Amino acid sequence: MNQLIDRREALRKAAWLMGAAISAPAMAAILQGCKATPELSYTPQFFTEDQARLVSELAEIIIPKTDTPGAKDAGVPGFIDLILKDCYKKEDQDRFLAGLAEFDAAAKTAYGDSFIYLEPEKQLEFAKTQNEAAIKAMNEDRSAPRPFFLMAKELTLLGFFTSEPGATQVLQYVAVPGSYKGCIPLSEAGNGKTWAS
Numbered sequence: 001m002n003q004l005i006d007r008r009e010a011l012r013k014a015a016w017l018m019g020a021a022i023s024a025p026a027m028a029a030i031l032q033g034c035k036a037t038p039e040l041s042y043t044p045q046f047f048t049e050d051q052a053r054l055v056s057e058l059a060e061i062i063i064p065k066t067d068t069p070g071a072k073d074a075g076v077p078g079f080i081d082l083i084l085k086d087c088y089k090k091e092d093q094d095r096f097l098a099g100l101a102e103f104d105a106a107a108k109t110a111y112g113d114s115f116i117y118l119e120p121e122k123q124l125e126f127a128k129t130q131n132e133a134a135i136k137a138m139n140e141d142r143s144a145p146r147p148f149f150l151m152a153k154e155l156t157l158l159g160f161f162t163s164e165p166g167a168t169q170v171l172q173y174v175a176v177p178g179s180y181k182g183c184i185p186l187s188e189a190g191n192g193k194t195w196a197s
Contacts, residue, residue, distance in 0.1 A: 038116055042078035046085035051097070054104055055080055055152070057116045061127045062156045069165040071156055079159035080152075099148020103130065167196035 037053065044052035059071035059080065071077070084093055107115040107126055115123060127149075134147035146154075160166040167173050172190040186192065 040077075041072055042075070042081070044081050046081045046093070051100060052077060052081060053116050054100060054114075057123065058103070058127065058152055059156045059159075061120075061123050062153055063160050068169050071160055074160050074163035074165045076156055076159035076163065079163070080155045083155060083159070095145060096148065096151055099151065103148055103152075106130070161196070171196035 038057055040049060040052055040056065042052075047055060056072055056077040059076045063071040063074075063076070065073055084096060088096070104115050107113070107118065110126060110129075111118055111122055115126065118126065130149045131153070134149040137144065137147050138150065161171065170193070172193045173196040181188075
């Protein structure tokens with residue numbers, strides 16, 4: 001009698017033993033725990049850590065890192081956290097948080113997983129559909145509160161273009177502007193970049 005078990009038989013027996021010993025919720029927790037959770041680049045003051053990760057990933061999809069810094073590099077997630085905590089009214093904070101939860105729930109419905117765990121291509125695809133739906137909703141009822149996605153997009157753009165990387169590496173920036181030059185070639189006028197204010 002051969003005492004050696006081939007690999008397939010060993011895996012079959014191990015799976016049978018594991019299936020009897022581990023419940024479905026425990027298995028789901030183990031599988032969820034195997035996913036790489038995005039790291040936070042700041043300590044959230046307003047958001048929970050899960051909300052902060054979601055906002056960070058969404059901001060990075062809105063302004064991704066290319067040859068210029070992305071939203072995370074510019075500190076946009078921390079900016080959004082601080083602005084919501086210190087500047088928004090309670091009802092606007094609640095509306096943002098409710099929209100954030102609905103956004104993630106819609107991602108789970110569409111793709112079967114939280115937005116932060118989706119592949120970048122699926123995140124971009126989902127963000128585009130959410131953006132289009134938000135613009136359509138805004139156009140249909142201008143008196144309605146601003147949709148969540150447009151709130152998030154607005155805060156991301158504001159945070160990015162008022163950050164040092166956004167103002168100095170994407171926009172034109174001169175700390176102390178010089179003299180007025182009325183007629184110069186475009187290449188000397190910033191090659192079409194907008195001025196940072």
